[in-house]
Amino acid sequence: MNPDDRRQRFEAVAPTVIDAVRRFLARRTDPATADDVLQETLLVCWRRFDDAATGEVLPWAYGVARLCLANAERSRRRQGRLLARIRQLDPPRSVSPAPGLPDDDLAAALASLRADDAELLRLWAWEELALSQIAVVLGISANAVSIRLHRAKRRLRDELRKGEASAGHEESTEGSRP
Amino acid sequence: MTDDDDLRTRLHRADPAADVPPTAPDRVSRLLEKTMTTTTAAPRRTTALRPTRLITLAAAAVVLIAALGTWFVLRPDNTPGAPVAAPTVTEITAPGIAAKCAEPTADRLTEAADLAFAGTVTTIDGRIVTLEVTNVFRGAPTDVVRVAQTGDISETMMGSGKFEVGRDYLVASSEGSMLTCGYSGEASSPGLAGLYDTAF
Known part of the structure; x- marks a missing residue:
């Protein structure tokens, strides 16, 4: 160049x-x-x-x-x-x-995930990157991103459910939708 | 996919950078300037002449010698078409002239010089002075200039009167022979930068 x-x-x-x-x-x-x-x-x-x-x-x-x-x-x-x-x-x-995040439950759930999983979710939801772009950021294949992101989402949902169950309050992802 | 969308929406709403304002244009330019000058140490002509930059450049010169190859590939050059692979070397001689010097003028410099450049002295080996070129004002683009000092030029060089490692110089030559008599010297010498600005 x-x-x-x-x-x-x-x-x-x-x-x-x-x-x-x-x-x-x-x-x-x-x-x-x-x-x-x-x-x-x-x-x-x-x-x-x-x-x-x-x-x-x-x-x-x-x-x-x-x-x-x-x-x-x-x-x-x-x-x-x-x-x-x-x-x-x-x-x-x-x-x-x-x-700090405004959503305490979400913050707690994210914090309890493995660092790699949390980073995948951040790149996906906050930087709004496509799988192939996340792959470039992390230096791994798009295929690996797809599999790991899928798993990370499942884990986050599990954590959120766990948090809600133990806190015993009503708030759910469904209810908090705009 | 709706589950995914929910999750993404919830995450999105918690985005801590949601209220980060766009970067102000002057901050962008400050960042850019800092970035480009720090990495390249190849200032444009006017900045090369600012005394405050001399110390930085002198320190940078040491680094530059070590990182010569890389630097040549990456530096932003003011001379399009300059080779990026191997450094080009130009050789000139600096004869000792005992003649009295007439007052230097920009016109005379414009007329006489076929090579004029700003550079930092990287090494002095006996009578051979090697300069790292930071800017070529006139002549073929070159990365390194070697000046063979064939005589004593201390009377006729501007500034400290001689080449010193790590210092910045403005040098002009004609037909391979360095122009002294107030036409070449330390970049910070009074009047020299102005002379070059007017001439080229």
Whole structure:
């Protein structure tokens, strides 16, 4: 790719990518981390923009953001452990607090799922990606996405049912539909 | 599928990013500028001349030597058609001229120079100075320029008077011979940037 073309193409897609990645991060981490990771994600996207030339930019950018966020959380955990060791304190309770959801039952159900399952559901419902796009984000086959997403949905429904049964209140997905 | 739709709707309604406002255009441009300058360290002509960038560039030069190959592929170049695979090298000589210098003018520079570029000195090996080119104002696009110092040019180079590793220079040459006498020198030397701006 000609360097000027490359720059122009990047500048053309950047506003969309920035918006989308900001939302992606707002759903998964605290605002300060989100800011850092957004900048880092853009840097990586720009550096590796040629990788995105063949396919859709957005799922690819989500994939980059996901790895950058994982990196940020890893280094923060490392810092936390180090601090804890130095001060002989407990490590910080919450490493990177995910934003609270307005729907408590749903939040509890999501939190009880395995991280992979929860991430699949988020990509599906929040980023509103198709199976093939989720596959790009996670670096797995669309087929695997299809199977795992199906399972994740079932598990989420099970958790929601469990939560409702134990709380003993009436609210159901059916009743809360607009 | 209705079960799926219900689940998706319920999740969707709980989306914590639902009220994230669209990114303000000035934030987009700030982010973009930061992104592109941080990664490439190949500033455009005016930014190359800002003294505040010199330190950054000097540090970047060290990294650039290590990452030369990658950098050549990825940097945004102002010169379309510049080769991306192997760095192109241009060689010029810097003769020591004892003659007195007339006051440099942009017209004379425009007229005489067949190569003019901004670059950072990466290595000095004996009398051979290697510059990493950040911008070519005139002449064939090139990535690296080697200047063979055949004489003592300290009298006629602007700025500190000599090439130093890590510093930025504006260099012009004519028929393979470096133009001194106020036409080449440290990028931050007074007047030199303005001269280049007017000339090219």
